[in-house]
Amino acid sequence: MLLWNGRLVQDNEIQVSYLDRGYYFGDGIYEVFRIYDGHLFEVQAHLTRLFKSLREIRIEIPWNEEQLVGMLTSLAETFGRKDGILYLQITRGVAKRSHLFPEAAEPVMLGYCEEAARPVDQLKKGIAVISLEDERWHKCHIKSLNLLANTLARQEAAEAGAEEAVLIRDGRVTEATSSNVMMVKNGTIYTHPNGPWILDGITKQVVERLAKQSGIPYQNTAFTLEELLEADEVFITSTIKEVMPVTIINGTQVGSGIPGVITQLLQNGFEQKIGLAEAP
Numbered sequence: 478m479l480l481w482n483g484r485l486v487q488d489n490e491i492q493v494s495y496l497d498r499g500y501y502f503g504d505g506i507y508e509v510f511r512i513y514d515g516h517l518f519e520v521q522a523h524l525t526r527l528f529k530s531l532r533e534i535r536i537e538i539p540w541n542e543e544q545l546v547g548m549l550t551s552l553a554e555t556f557g558r559k560d561g562i563l564y565l566q567i568t569r570g571v572a573k574r575s576h577l578f579p580e581a582a583e584p585v586m587l588g589y590c591e592e593a594a595r596p597v598d599q600l601k602k603g604i605a606v607i608s609l610e611d612e613r614w615h616k617c618h619i620k621s622l623n624l625l626a627n628t629l630a631r632q633e634a635a636e637a638g639a640e641e642a643v644l645i646r647d648g649r650v651t652e653a654t655s656s657n658v659m660m661v662k663n664g665t666i667y668t669h670p671n672g673p674w675i676l677d678g679i680t681k682q683v684v685e686r687l688a689k690q691s692g693i694p695y696q697n698t699a700f701t702l703e704e705l706l707e708a709d710e711v712f713i714t715s716t717i718k719e720v721m722p723v724t725i726i727n728g729t730q731v732g733s734g735i736p737g738v739i740t741q742l743l744q745n746g747f748e749q750k751i752g753l754a755e756a757p
């Protein structure tokens with residue numbers, strides 16, 4: 478099933494126009510929601526960010542938050558009690574190609590679900606990343622469909638045998654191509670402050686809350702690549718990767734080379750939130 482402009486339809490019932498502005502300008506925004514056992518995770522936080530992205534690029538949609546929750550829940554119900562993701566995108570609509578906003582175009586909404594297992598092996602062992610220059614634009618807080626710089630960097634990472642690319646702007650670590658970056662030094666968690674250089678990740682928000690609940694100092698303070706390389710622990714956060722330990726950066730081992738104590742504590746807290754961990 479697909480969610481198409483507010484309605485649940487079969488895959489073969491839709492027709493995407495070649496004049497959709499998402500198609501030739503990337504003129505739209507998106508969200509990726511996590512589904513655990515058929516349930517949408519942190520749906521409200523994702524919708525708050527979705528409306529923020531829409532406001533930033535001046536797309537108005539005819540649905541409010543409550544209506545969207547209803548539609549997304551119905552779509553997730555058709556998916557069943559599985560683990561997966563719900564992808565939702567909204568473009569500015571269909572119009573003759575012109576850089577100017579069209580005078581009369583209706584936004585086009587598309588949503589679908591896809592199965593996705595939790596990356597349990599990687600969550601236990603950690604992943605390798607490389608660092609690359611952050612070549613993206615100055616509005617990374619918008620979850621825009623324009624992801625070319627992200628995909629180029631992610632591909633470069635894969636070709637270097639790494640799982641992600643940590644991005645560096647003006648000497649500071651901003652985030653990674655599709656995740657936020659955090660490091661632990663002397664018991665404090667550091668991550669780049671919100672603003673135009675990063676996406677305010679929903680998983681990052683969950684981690685900040687978990688850290689505060691556990692009494693772990695948490696600072697929105699940027700750091701350099703050198704500081705990252707000398708961190709005690711490093712992890713990335715995202716809807717797909719959850720709280721993912723980073724054990725190798727540019728071929729160099731992080732800390733003791735295994736997922737750190739604070740990372741594991743946050744992973745446990747996260748699992749409890751998604752209802753998987755056993756009660757202590």
Ligand code: PMP
Nearest residue numbers: 655656657676678679680715716
């Ligand atoms: N930064 C970027 C650039 C991303 O694409 C993502 C994935 N949405 C994130 C951070 C992490 O955000 P979230 O935790 O909401 O998935």
